[in-house]
Amino acid sequence: MDYMTLKEASEKWGVSSRQVNYYCVEGRIPGAVKMAGVWLLPKDAVKPVDGRTKEGRAQK
Known part of the structure; x- marks a missing residue:
């Protein structure tokens, strides 16, 4: 499995x-x-939903 670092993921996801x-x-x-001491993420990982924004919160 191919992995990416935190820095690569942050550039990919814009956070x-x-x-x-x-x-x-x-x-x-x-x-x-x-x-x-280094996080490795799968290359095909998708960005989790950000619960801090209105779009990321569950609609009531």
Whole structure:
């Protein structure tokens, strides 16, 4: 399986690398693994929905 780093994912998804780190810590990216202190994400991973925005929240 091919992996990408936090920096590569942040550029791909248009968010900060810190935000991608939060996604990894919370377990919101399936297949993400931490090796030697570095998060590795699958190349085909999709960006999780951001619950902080109106578009990301569940509609009531």
